[in-house]
Amino acid sequence: MLVVHNVGEYVLKTIKERFPEEYKNSVIVYKDINGELSENRDLVMEYRAGGSSLYTNAITAGRDNIEEDTTVWRLVNNEKQFLDYFEAKIKKMLGK
Numbered sequence: 001m002l003v004v005h006n007v008g009e010y011v012l013k014t015i016k017e018r019f020p021e022e023y024k025n026s027v028i029v030y031k032d033i034n035g036e037l038s039e040n041r042d043l044v045m046e047y048r049a050g051g052s053s054l055y056t057n058a059i060t061a062g063r064d065n066i067e068e069d070t071t072v073w074r075l076v077n078n079e080k081q082f083l084d085y086f087e088a089k090i091k092k093m094l095g096k
Contacts, residue, residue, distance in 0.1 A: 007054055007072050008032050010079065014086040028090065058093040 012030050015023050022028040035044040047055045047066055054072050058065045069089070075082040 007052070007076055010072075010076070010082045011054065011086060014083045014090070018083070018087045019090060022094070027094075056089070056093065 008030075015028050015030055019028050023030075033040050033043060033049075035049055043049075047057075047068075049055060049068075054069045056067050056069055071085065072082065075085055
């Protein structure tokens with residue numbers, strides 16, 4: 001039986017378990033946005049988001065660095081690989 005987990009679930013798990021201090025201190029912020037709601041229209045336009053997607057944004061010197069991550073979709077059926085991949089991505093974004 002194949003069980004597909006929610007990408008957002010794994011992203012949040014990675015953040016909470018592997019970056020608890022950064023999450024607690026709002027260095028890392030996670031938002032699950034419903035792009036179909038009118039109140040999120042500006043954010044959807046800014047990120048050029050469509051459908052189910054995952055975007056990261058590392059703000060450096062006050063500038064957004066928005067990036068869509070499509071790799072996560074290939075890893076969603078392997079929790080350990082997903083968490084390891086996303087931890088490495090966050091470390092790189094944090095300059096660690």
